[in-house]
Amino acid sequence: MITMALSKGRIFEETLPLLAAAGIEVTDDPEKTRKLILATNQPGIQVVLVRATDVPTYVQHGGADLGVAGKDVLLEHGGEGLYQPLDLKIARCRMSVAAREDFDYAAAVKQGSRIRVATKYTQIARQHFADKGVHVDLIKLYGSMELAPLTGLADAIVDLVSTGKTLLANRLREVEPFMDISSRLVVNQAALKLKRDRLRPLIDAIGAAVAKD
Ligand code: ATP
Ligand code: MG
Numbered sequence: 001m002i003t004m005a006l007s008k009g010r011i012f013e014e015t016l017p018l019l020a021a022a023g024i025e026v027t028d029d030p031e032k033t034r035k036l037i038l039a040t041n042q043p044g045i046q047v048v049l050v051r052a053t054d055v056p057t058y059v060q061h062g063g064a065d066l067g068v069a070g071k072d073v074l075l076e077h078g079g080e081g082l083y084q085p086l087d088l089k090i091a092r093c094r095m096s097v098a099a100r101e102d103f104d105y106a107a108a109v110k111q112g113s114r115i116r117v118a119t120k121y122t123q124i125a126r127q128h129f130a131d132k133g134v135h136v137d138l139i140k141l142y143g144s145m146e147l148a149p150l151t152g153l154a155d156a157i158v159d160l161v162s163t164g165k166t167l168l169a170n171r172l173r174e175v176e177p178f179m180d181i182s183s184r185l186v187v188n189q190a191a192l193k194l195k196r197d198r199l200r201p202l203i204d205a206i207g208a209a210v211a212k213d
Contacts, residue, residue: 001078002045002198003138005059007052011183014090015068021209046138047181056082056186065191065199068207071181072160076123086185086207093123093162097176100149105156109134116135118148128158146170163193 006012008030016026019040026047030037038047050058055069056077069077070091074084097117099105108115109132111153118139119125129136139154146166148154160181161167161174187204 002066002195002202003048003064004045005050005055006047007055007068008049009052009092010051010069011068014183018088018090018091018206018209021212023206024202025087025105035186045202051193053077053152055076058210059186059188062188062190062191065118065195066173066187067117068183069186070183071120072124073185074184079186081189082188083189084184085187085203086210087213088183088207088210090183091181093160093181093184094177095157095158095181096127096174097128097156097160097178098149098161098167098172098174099156101171101173103149103155108155115156116154117156117158118145118154120145121158125158127150146172 006015012030017027024039024045026038028035028039030038030049036049038049040046048058048064052070053073055067055078056074058064059067060081068088072095097105112135114135114137117125117136118141120141120143122138124141125138130151139148140170143149145157146157148157149172150170162176164174168173185203187203
């Protein structure tokens with residue numbers, strides 16, 4: 001059996017056409033079933049639904065042979081034990097610094113002030129500000145980052161942005177986009193050796209589907 005880990009929502013939706021191009025159709029609809037293991041039209045391939053941040057963990061430890069995870073999630077995880085053969089170019093967005101409209105981020109950076117930054121992405125944020133030589137106090141959050149500057153918890157946030165609508169609705173300003181994000185195919189390194197005959201053609205077919213659009 002080949003097991004593929006996907007997260008519900010945009011990654012699942014955007015991976016489906018790539019799987020279809022490889023001849024794989026998921027026969028259960030995650031929005032209609034409570035099942036966490038979904039069958040496909042191929043008896044030897046199943047899909048497991050996990051949290052986006054759990055995909056690298058499942059694949060690293062062999063709970064799944066392969067999976068799809070955002071570059072953000074992979075950088076936070078560290079990528080240990082994962083082979084990353086393909087950028088699938090799906091779930092695209094960017095990692096940005098955002099602040100309240102009345103916070104002068106550029107001036108704070110220039111003055112060398114300590115900036116309080118709230119984020120779910122502490123590894124990515126730490127690396128970004130270290131590269132820039134900016135002093136920050138990082139505050140780890142698990143969601144609703146937009147609230148942090150509005151309540152005075154932080155001066156700025158580091159978060160994913162696609163349209164910018166969420167920032168605008170909360171009167172925040174994107175002050176520094178710094179990393180393009182898309183989702184990658186990740187494969188368990190041991191599985192790639194042991195199940196190579198079945199995984200390699202699958203990876204190649206998905207790769208061909210990505211190259212087509
Ligand atoms: P949950 O919503 O269950 O807390 P999550 O926010 O990590 O988990 P998603 O919102 O489905 O899960 O995001 C999954 C991946 O999609 C992210 O890791 C990121 O790579 C990408 N992503 C997140 N937000 C956006 C966005 N606004 N536009 C495009 N891609 C995004
Ligand atoms: Mg989300």
